Amino acid sequence: MRFNSHSNSDTPPSEPDETLTTPDKNSPVSLKPDFTSPLSDQILISILSNLTKSQQISSCLVCKRWLRISGGLVKSLRLLDWDFLDSGRLAHRFPNLLDVDIVQACIVSPRNSEVFRYLLKAALIYEGLSCLVQPTKGFRNLQILKLIGSVDGLYDSVISDIGLTILAQVCPRLLKLELVGCEGSYDGIKAIGQCCQMMEELTLSDHRLEGCCPTLEELHLQRCQLRDKQGLGALFLVCEAVRELVFEDCWGLDNNTFFTASICRRVMSLSLEGCSLLTMEGFDPVVVSWKELKRLKVVSCNNIKDSAMSPELATLFSLLKELKWRPDSKSILSSGLNGTGIWQKGGRSFKI
CATH class of the missing domain: 3.80.10.10 (Ribonuclease Inhibitor)
Structure with a gap:
């Protein structure tokens, strides 16, 4: 798993073991007691929420319980690895996300190549978008989202009415939505207007919406x-x-x-x-x-x-x-x- 928070902190580690073991691999495994087990989740949330970003990342190594709690504290995320989204683990790992940036994950740079870059196929992005906005408790609370459908000289728009309709149906609590270079027509915007009734700000940039409303x-x-x-x-x-x-x-x-x-x-x-x-x-x-x-x-x-x-x-x-x-x-x-x-x-x- 690779991702960065908006604070540009270090990449968090993968899931740790439930308990710590002795460093000597030749000796029998010995379980160390978890002295935080008597503490409730709410108390741990209060403690971990007061840590710095780097300290929260380090706390993920303690055990799976701490990993789960610290993941729930993450509100803003910049995704770098598309496979992590495609696997469905993003919603499980970070259930309370409010702001997700997937732009960099859509652009693949092959290893040992600093020049050649390509965009994931549209079908894969649609599948990932469907996964991103699946009706889970966390993503139904998503409030801020920016979708970039095209970048001049790099790739063309892949966000149309299909993606906008999926987004609208499973993210009804959106407050701010920015669509950059997105294609589609009245149907996609209509779905957003009907489903996202809490919407306060809708921004359209590099307009590529097609069709009319006769x-x-x-x-x-x-x-x-x-x-x-x-x-x-x-x-x-x-x-x-x-x-x-x-x-x-x-x-x-x-x-x-x-x-x-x-x-x-x-x-x-x-x-x-x-x-x-x-x-x-x-x-x-x-x-x-x-x-x-x-x-x-x-x-x-x-x-x-x-x-x-x-x-x-x-x-x-x-x-x-x-x-x-x-x-x-x-x-x-x-x-x-x-x-x-x-x-x-x-x-x-x-x-x-």
Whole structure:
């Protein structure tokens, strides 16, 4: 077994014998008493958890009991030997892992070769990934994971919808997931969204997700980081048939990033709330381009000013079925049209 912790400490030893023996191989084996046997596991956990990393590694040599307890204290792991994962011993040896890095284990460097390196076959990686996220008590508690599907000049993506679906089903407590250069489509991301309901942070880098969502009608983005124009554009490209768009308290949604939504030509309903970076300069042309828009809600978007409204947008307002317009407390349009009934005809309802 070969692995390194994230602390770059020395490699831990393999499993020791249950008891210590005399060093003289010619003499009969004599068992030494275990003076720690009266101590409960909880007491030993408290003792070992206060040791340094190097001391914890040394403590693994005492006996199998200490090896088991110290393995349960390991939360973060960088795997170097793929065979150890493939054997299924990883989950048994380290049942409480929260952070696993398997990148280096996927890349094989033959002995006595410092130049030639190759990536394990995709089938082997899928088997290992299935083993890694098998439904054991420890891995069901996995919270942080980074999957690197490709590295330029070294290997191409091997993480697709199959791997993402397996991951989602058996790691429901994921809090942070980073996908780098992964292939797939909506199905893999959908599985993660449905199964990992505790997810706080999903990061997509070097986007290679394929496919589209022709039946997706609603896209709600709440408290999301939207500073990456390329990433948001990739999302809208997949969801270009969406009919309802909701942005609520999204950080980084400015004119440039909001413009990427113009690819969604069939939007009928738009809701903006708490998007303070967006101005009328970016809002106006995108909304006017949506010829099927029927419902609009703009609340607490302080930089969208009535004074910068184009005649085309004003005309669009008169055609909407539902309108809630309170971009800020000083909106002239909000106060000037309140109670006039100017847009309340034909059964249409407006909230100013």
